[in-house]
Amino acid sequence: MANILWTLLYFFLVVDVAFIVVAGIVFTYFLFASRFMRSSPPVPTVGKVKQGMLNAVEEYIKGKPHANVVDLGSGWGSLLLPLAAKYPQHTFIGYERVRLPYIISRFRARKLPNVHIYRQDFFTADFSDVDAIMCFQLAAIMQKLLSYLRQHISKTVRIYVNRYPFKDLIPLEKISIEGDYAVYYVYDIKPDKSVHQHEAILKSGEWS
């Protein structure tokens, strides 16, 4: 009897240690992958916010003959893939710079010819023909992002932003699901080719 108890104790100890080691490796990976939180970790949009954002994007694109929809930092593909499966007539583009979520999202999208996921910094992407954007990034980069988008879009673009808003832009809508924690914002961004504003922000380094 004592032997069985010792074996069980030993077993649970090994399982616990293994769990702690694996969790530590995963945590460290994401910490490094997101460069010590200077850019957002691959945490997906989930729950009611995810459903709300997906419904809102659907409402926007469903009447259009064709739309290009971008997810900025597409992670595991949790926003892009359900929309792409439902709307084969539209094109869904993801930019993701961390290798693991990029590979997994590419794999998950393998049967969806209307999905294109690139392992690329979205600050180098071409937004000239984009109709709608989804975004879940840290507050620290939102101003730089707004500036970049204004410079690189060529028509008004609808953007759905999870949690961290653009400070200097009034949203069309703010949808609060649970206070300021579970919330998303809807904006229309207009092109603004004024180089000065963008360069000033980049040079200040404040949001880099």
Ligand SMILES: C[S@@+](CC[C@H](N)C(=O)[O-])C[C@H]1O[C@@H](n2cnc3c(N)ncnc32)[C@H](O)[C@@H]1O
């Ligand atoms: C919070 S996750 C959101 C994932 C997905 N959009 C969603 O809502 O489920 C943010 C993702 O953006 C990626 N990311 C952050 N900065 C990026 C950049 N400059 N270029 C490309 N991907 C970036 C991160 O690696 C991370 O996977």
